[in-house]
Amino acid sequence: MAQIFEPLHVGTLTLNNRLVRSATWEGMAKHDGTVTPRLVQLHEALASGGVGLIISSYLTVHPQGRQNADQIGAHDDHHIEGLTQLAAAVHQHGGKLVGQVVHCGGQSNRAASGGLDPLAPSAVQSPGYPEVPVALTVDQIQEIIQCFAAAAGRIQQAGFDGVQLHGAHGYLLSEFLSPSRNQRSDRYGGSLENRSRFALEVYAAVRQTVGPNTPVLIKLNANDFMPRSTTEADSTYLAKRLVAAGLDGIEVSGGTPGSGKRLGAARPGIKIPTDEAYFLPQARAIRAAVPDTPLILVGGIRSLGVMESILDEGLVDGFAMSRPLIREPGLPARWQQGDRSPAHCISCLGCFRPAGLGEGIRCVQAHPDNPQ
Ligand SMILES: Cc1cc2nc3c(=O)[nH]c(=O)nc-3n(C[C@H](O)[C@H](O)[C@H](O)COP(=O)(O)O)c2cc1C
Numbered sequence: 553m554a555q556i557f558e559p560l561h562v563g564t565l566t567l568n569n570r571l572v573r574s575a576t577w578e579g580m581a582k583h584d585g586t587v588t589p590r591l592v593q594l595h596e597a598l599a600s601g602g603v604g605l606i607i608s609s610y611l612t613v614h615p616q617g618r619q620n621a622d623q624i625g626a627h628d629d630h631h632i633e634g635l636t637q638l639a640a641a642v643h644q645h646g647g648k649l650v651g652q653v654v655h656c657g658g659q660s661n662r663a664a665s666g667g668l669d670p671l672a673p674s675a676v677q678s679p680g681y682p683e684v685p686v687a688l689t690v691d692q693i694q695e696i697i698q699c700f701a702a703a704a705g706r707i708q709q710a711g712f713d714g715v716q717l718h719g720a721h722g723y724l725l726s727e728f729l730s731p732s733r734n735q736r737s738d739r740y741g742g743s744l745e746n747r748s749r750f751a752l753e754v755y756a757a758v759r760q761t762v763g764p765n766t767p768v769l770i771k772l773n774a775n776d777f778m779p780r781s782t783t784e785a786d787s788t789y790l791a792k793r794l795v796a797a798g799l800d801g802i803e804v805s806g807g808t809p810g811s812g813k814r815l816g817a818a819r820p821g822i823k824i825p826t827d828e829a830y831f832l833p834q835a836r837a838i839r840a841a842v843p844d845t846p847l848i849l850v851g852g853i854r855s856l857g858v859m860e861s862i863l864d865e866g867l868v869d870g871f872a873m874s875r876p877l878i879r880e881p882g883l884p885a886r887w888q889q890g891d892r893s894p895a896h897c898i899s900c901l902g903c904f905r906p907a908g909l910g911e912g913i914r915c916v917q918a919h920p921d922n923p924q
């Protein structure tokens with residue numbers, strides 16, 4: 553059976569271990585989307601902390617698909633220089649870096665996009681967001697597909713080790729898949745085949761740009777946990793189609809801001825082992841659909857014992873964490889050195905607060921590894 557600190561192969565990429573930093577918005581970019589020295593330091597700390605793979609925060613592919621003013625951009629050539637600094641910082645410490653690309657769709661924010669309308673498959677308001685988005689035209693859909701490809705090309709040019717499509721948490725790719733958010737009657741809506749078309753066309757355009765040797769992954773909502781929205785019936789179909797087209801790996805996630813905190817992507821109050829790995833049932837369904845594809849499980853991963861028993865069962869191949877690595881960027885090294893105590897993160901979600909104030913994310917809990 554595979555062990556946590558054994559290498560994992562994802563396409564052409566070999567990771568030193570099976571621990572992944574899941575994409576985490578930092579709130580530290582300049583308002584034009586360029587990288588700052590703080591972001592370089594944060595990536596250095598993560599890479600030297602021993603995590604096998606870092607997935608960047610959600611990098612925007614189009615100005616109109618921005619959610620936060622301090623979100624890193626990949627939608628313009630002037631972003632390449634800063635992205636190159638991030639990749640170099642990670643590689644210098646022996647790490648690997650995959651760039652997550654996103655269009656925030658109906659969850660985009662006018663204040664971050666320079667006053668532009670949020671766009672979505674249909675004019676259906678995203679729960680928790682103030683506006684009804686404007687429904688995309690087919691020409692706009694085609695333009696956005698090309699923007700995903702161009703952003704992936706910039707990421708590759710900057711020296712990243714791969715690309716991850718953000719197909720989770722209610723953003724544009726997952727909106728297209730959702731029967732309640734996508735009410736189109738053209739070839740991008742209606743049947744499951746049509747609702748999958750956007751993600752498949754984005755994948756094909758990205759693959760064409762980056763070529764066969766750069767890994768392309770997706771973070772996929774296996775279930776939105778919202779009435780009449782995406783379930784495993786939808787996500788397993790899309791997973792199979794993407795894998796048939798050449799996708800290299802899947803990070804299994806779930807929930808959207810509209811699912812409510814208890815069923816969202818980042819759930820609070822992970823206290824005991826049975827609270828952990830809360831998308832494991834969904835990962836089982838994806839595993840059954842695409843048994844030979846590397847799967848990474850995210851959501852409440854906090855302890856080695858839980859990961860080891862999931863690995864023993866062969867249900868997934870790797871584990872991604874967000875909040876534990878905000879609190880302890882050196883957690884993988886700590887575990888590898890023999891301190892097996894669980895992640896110190898108490899899953900309070902307080903790290904969003906300073907970011908909301910424009911100060912960037914940080915753990916707000918006082919602790920010896922986080923002197924306040
Ligand atoms: C501060 C913060 C920012 C996040 N930003 C992103 C992001 O940019 N892209 C993404 O796919 N998920 C993002 N997430 C969700 C995480 O990647 C992850 O799916 C979720 O937090 C569950 O994992 P955890 O229990 O290890 O935190 C973010 C989560 C947090 C706490």
Ligand code: SF4
Pocket residue numbers: 875876878879896897898899900901902903904914915916917
């Ligand atoms: S504030 Fe700290 S303890 Fe709370 S969720 Fe964020 S990283 Fe974890």
